[in-house]
Amino acid sequence: MNKPKRQLLSGNEAIARGAYEAGARVATGYPGTPATEILEALSRCEGVYSEWSVNEKVALEVASGASIAGVRALCAMKHVGLNVAADPLMTLSYTGVGGGLVIVSADDPGHHSSQNEQDNRNYAAFAKIPMLEPSDSSEALAFTKAAFEISEQFDTPVLLRTTTRVSHSKSVVTPGMQAKPAPPAPLVAKPEKYVMIPGFSEARHAHAEARLDRLKAYAEAFAHNSIEYRSRKVGVITSGILYQYVREAAPDASVLKLGMSYPLPRALVEEFASNVKDLYVVEELDPFIEAQVLAFGVKVIGKMTTPDFLPLVGELNPDIVAGALGKGGSEARLATQNLPTRPPGLCPGCPHRGVFYTLGRLGWFVAGDIGCYTLAHAWPLSAIHTTLCMGAGIGQAHGILKATGARDKVAAVIGDSTFMHSGITSLLNTHYNGGGGTIIILDNGTTAMTGLQGHPGSCSTLMGGTGGHADIKKVVRGLGIDDVSVMDPYDLDALERHLTAPPIPGGPRVLIARRPCVLIRGRKPRPSFVVRDNKCAGCGECLMLACPAISFRDGHAQIAAQLCTGCSLCKQVCTFGAVRGQQG
Amino acid sequence: MIPTVNVIFAGVGGQGVLTASEVLGIAAMHAGHEVKKSEVHGMAQRGGSVESQVRFGDVVNSPLIPAGCADFIVAFERLEALRHAHMLKRGGFVIVNQLDIPPMDAPEAGPAVYLAGMDEAFGRLEARVVYVPGHALALQSGDVRSAGSALLGVLSGSMPLSAACWDRAFRDVFRPDAPGANTEAFRLGRSWADAPK
Numbered sequence: 118m119n120k121p122k123r124q125l126l127s128g129n130e131a132i133a134r135g136a137y138e139a140g141a142r143v144a145t146g147y148p149g150t151p152a153t154e155i156l157e158a159l160s161r162c163e164g165v166y167s168e169w170s171v172n173e174k175v176a177l178e179v180a181s182g183a184s185i186a187g188v189r190a191l192c193a194m195k196h197v198g199l200n201v202a203a204d205p206l207m208t209l210s211y212t213g214v215g216g217g218l219v220i221v222s223a224d225d226p227g228h229h230s231s232q233n234e235q236d237n238r239n240y241a242a243f244a245k246i247p248m249l250e251p252s253d254s255s256e257a258l259a260f261t262k263a264a265f266e267i268s269e270q271f272d273t274p275v276l277l278r279t280t281t282r283v284s285h286s287k288s289v290v291t292p293g294m295q296a297k298p299a300p301p302a303p304l305v306a307k308p309e310k311y312v313m314i315p316g317f318s319e320a321r322h323a324h325a326e327a328r329l330d331r332l333k334a335y336a337e338a339f340a341h342n343s344i345e346y347r348s349r350k351v352g353v354i355t356s357g358i359l360y361q362y363v364r365e366a367a368p369d370a371s372v373l374k375l376g377m378s379y380p381l382p383r384a385l386v387e388e389f390a391s392n393v394k395d396l397y398v399v400e401e402l403d404p405f406i407e408a409q410v411l412a413f414g415v416k417v418i419g420k421m422t423t424p425d426f427l428p429l430v431g432e433l434n435p436d437i438v439a440g441a442l443g444k445g446g447s448e449a450r451l452a453t454q455n456l457p458t459r460p461p462g463l464c465p466g467c468p469h470r471g472v473f474y475t476l477g478r479l480g481w482f483v484a485g486d487i488g489c490y491t492l493a494h495a496w497p498l499s500a501i502h503t504t505l506c507m508g509a510g511i512g513q514a515h516g517i518l519k520a521t522g523a524r525d526k527v528a529a530v531i532g533d534s535t536f537m538h539s540g541i542t543s544l545l546n547t548h549y550n551g552g553g554g555t556i557i558i559l560d561n562g563t564t565a566m567t568g569l570q571g572h573p574g575s576c577s578t579l580m581g582g583t584g585g586h587a588d589i590k591k592v593v594r595g596l597g598i599d600d601v602s603v604m605d606p607y608d609l610d611a612l613e614r615h616l617t618a619p620p621i622p623g624g625p626r627v628l629i630a631r632r633p634c635v636l637i638r639g640r641k642p643r644p645s646f647v648v649r650d651n652k653c654a655g656c657g658e659c660l661m662l663a664c665p666a667i668s669f670r671d672g673h674a675q676i677a678a679q680l681c682t683g684c685s686l687c688k689q690v691c692t693f694g695a696v697r698g699q700q701g
Numbered sequence: 702m703i704p705t706v707n708v709i710f711a712g713v714g715g716q717g718v719l720t721a722s723e724v725l726g727i728a729a730m731h732a733g734h735e736v737k738k739s740e741v742h743g744m745a746q747r748g749g750s751v752e753s754q755v756r757f758g759d760v761v762n763s764p765l766i767p768a769g770c771a772d773f774i775v776a777f778e779r780l781e782a783l784r785h786a787h788m789l790k791r792g793g794f795v796i797v798n799q800l801d802i803p804p805m806d807a808p809e810a811g812p813a814v815y816l817a818g819m820d821e822a823f824g825r826l827e828a829r830v831v832y833v834p835g836h837a838l839a840l841q842s843g844d845v846r847s848a849g850s851a852l853l854g855v856l857s858g859s860m861p862l863s864a865a866c867w868d869r870a871f872r873d874v875f876r877p878d879a880p881g882a883n884t885e886a887f888r889l890g891r892s893w894a895d896a897p898k
Binding site for chain 2: 124125289439458489492
């Protein structure tokens with residue numbers, strides 16, 4: 118047997134490794150930062166069937182089916198994905214599991230790439246199921262394995278929560294051996310466990326409540342809940358990445374480290390409290406642990422008891438924690454002042470650009486959605502006016518039109534992957550309820566924002582196969598909508614012509630703006646464009662495209678040849694004929 | 702026992718910032734150190750600012766470096782070096798690629814003014830600053846994309862890591878049989894740093 122090799126793994130890769138070592142056979146999810154790499158890593162593990170489901174609700178239902186069949190299954194998603202999967206989650210708490218079922222929620226304090234920063238530890242209390250929180254990659258691996266054990270021992274789904282700093286930080290891990298995966302069990306009907314009609318679900322609710330009492334007792338002796346006594350003057354209760362920040366900021370403090378943040382071990386908390394002078398709870402986002410500790414009648418310094426102790430909003434770091442614990446905080450000696458920011462933007466050659474340039478020019482109100490194209494909210498495109506959640510734009514546009522009685526100048530935009538995720542039902546709703554307006558499906562053939570994952574419109578599957586194809590135009594037609602056309606978003610005239618044509622009364626109009634994402638490999642290169650200085654009038658219209666390849670110096674536009682992809686939009690918007698192809 | 706070494710890598714999406722930090726992290730792991738590496742991706746990939754932090758030593762807790770504790774900043778672009786000035790230790794070492802990528806929302810006064818402001822800001826750092834001709838070294842190595850490896854070569858002179866550890870790391874991160882241009886760029890960067898100037 119080879120000596121286990123040390124590896125530098127991200128938290129996400131370590132979770133995948135943990136699931137593999139635990140003998141998981143099925144893994145599901147939907148891409149979303151910071152969770153995406155969990156499924157990508159699992160798809161490379163032999164013997165694990167892994168899939169990108171079309172959305173998180175379906176992903177959890179598929180994982181639940183695998184669990185019923187007796188095998189271990191993992192389902193991973195970003196924090197807001199768990200909202201989509203909340204419906205199956207709440208009742209899975211009642212049914213419990215067959216094979217172990219672990220649900221990973223990768224939260225995003227600080228909104229690094231999310232529309233909110235909800236604290237999904239609350240879901241554990243809401244669903245009455247246990248919550249584990251690793252603080253680095255080694256723990257991510259170990260806790261994933263422990264989660265499968267707990268799931269089967271207590272007949273419960275288990276939530277494993279990371280944050281961006283755990284998912285996307287790397288640390289050294291020594292992988293272990295793979296347990297022999299349990300084979301599927303014979304399918305035996307257990308209606309009292311799996312058929313949640315009122316007659317059965319009340320008994321299962323009682324099971325969930327009794328289980329919670331047993332889990333509280335288990336938490337007292339859980340190996341990953343531990344007290345580290347150092348100076349007894351300061352004691353800190355903490356979990357997840359905050360444990361690392363506390364150790365960094367206050368190396369002399371005693372710590373009660375909670376690997377399981379729900380339910381809490383009451384006796385352990387009380388023992389720790391009685392052995393330290395000043396007791397703090399240090400946690401990111403909601404005072405989730407603090408509320409439980411206060412309910413025990415233990416006095417603590419935390420967000421609820423002490424104003425301005427730590428913020429409820431945003432991500433914490435070692436400096437903020439040091440300040441809260443009276444350790445002087447930041448040693449920063451230089452302020453980083455007044456630097457121009459460098460926000461992300463649409464790539465040069467992005468097929469979405471022409472759509473938003475045109476919508477901006479027409480002055481339409483645009484209900485947006487979740488994807489790269491959300492970046493078109495920013496000046497100068499300024500052509501996304503709402504972003505709520507996956508699939509929301511179509512419903513919002515319908516509501517706006519119903520409320521105002523308007524017939525046009527309102528559009529919904531949605532990406533192809535988002536359309537498959539949760540846009541189809543919204544479009545069906547608009548059609549069914551006699552809605553109108555224009556729905557633009559931005560079809561770049563991939564899930565671009567999270568790193569080019571496949572979906573039913575692109576056919577490629579997570580395990581590298583070719584899946585069943587769903588043709589977006591046929592899907593729209595299948596809903597009963599006749600007014601659907603496909604167009605090239607590199608053709609600005611055609612875009613404007615389609616958008617300004619009078620809508621056909623009696624239903625929504627669907628435009629599919631179809632061109633592959635420029636990041637997809639194997640795209641045929643097009644010659645780049647240049648500006649002829651003697652013709653450029655310096656009007657700046659090309660800058661309104663927000664193309665990273667175009668800049669302005671000495672009164673003229675210029676195009677960076679190494680960035681230009683030859684999409685030709687700048688040539689189309691230049692009224693002075695100053696842009697020409699390199700070979701034209 | 703060695704004190705924790707703290708390195709910040711900074712640049713613009715697509716420049717290879719995360720790859721370079723990965724090489725350092727793995728080289729430190731091969732040297733037997735505890736390593737933590739933090740990065741933010743997602744929205745950062747679309748031409749926005751990208752940073753990665755690498756910490757190694759006997760014991761490393763937080764993957765995030767406390768403010769004022771960075772020993773090194775390796776910047777793939779000048780403005781991005783300044784963005785992390787508050788993280789830098791007094792007397793720290795800033796390795797800057799000789800490259801300016803004006804951001805889309807540079808002040809209305811125009812790139813010239815923002816560039817002049819940067820010269821002054823570098824002067825206030827109280828740090829050792831070297832400007833590396835990363836693009837030229839990369840071209841010389843045979844692959845224009847290997848500037849990050851040249852910057853690592855410059856950094857390597859200050860790292861307590863053996864040539865064997867670096868070599869293994871390059872083979873782990875790039876294709877094992879042909880790290881080619883990147884190891885060459887690394888070597889060129891190291892020679893450039895060692896040469897008297």
